[in-house]
C-alpha cells in the first residue's frame with residue numbers, strides 16, 4: 229500500500245509520475261509554455277551571462293534549452309521523463325536548433341567536472357533533497 233506521506237513529499241522522484249504529468253500538453257501548467265524564463269532571458273540580454281556551455285537539469289519541454297541554443301549556447305539538457313524529452317526534441321526540431329537532450333536522471337548524466345560554464349535549473353532542484361542538489365551541480369562548472 230502506498231505511503232501517503234511519501235507520495236505527498238516526493239512524487240517527483242519518479243520519472244513515471246512526471247510522464248503522467250506531461251501526458252497532456254494542453255494542460256494549463258505555467259512551464260508548459262514555449263517561452264523561456266524571464267530571468268534567464270534578462271540575464272543574457274543584460275550581459276550578466278554570456279553564451280557558453282550550458283547544462284540544464286530537469287529541462288521539461290525544453291523551453292529554456294531551446295532558447296539558450298538560439299542564443300548561441302552549446303546546450304546539454306537532461307530530463308528523466310520520456311514524454312518531456314520527446315516534446316523537447318520535437319520543439320527543437322521545429323525551432324531549427326540542436327541542443328543535446330538526454331533522457332536520464334540528473335544523477336546519471338555523466339557530465340565531466342568543469343565542462344560547463346552554467347548549470348541551469350528551473351524547478352527540478354526544489355523537488356530534491358538539498359544535499360542531492362548540491363552534490364549534482366557543485367563540481368560541474370568551470371572555475
Ligand SMILES: C[S@@+](CC[C@H](N)C(=O)[O-])C[C@H]1O[C@@H](n2cnc3c(N)ncnc32)[C@H](O)[C@@H]1O
Nearest residue numbers: 246259286287288307308309333334350351352
Ligand atoms: C517543475 S518541472 C520544470 C521543467 C523545466 N525546467 C521548465 O522550467 O520548464 C521539473 C522537471 O524536472 C524533471 N526531473 C525531476 N527529477 C528529475 C531527476 N532526478 N532527473 C531528471 N529529471 C528530473 C521532471 O521530469 C520535470 O520535467
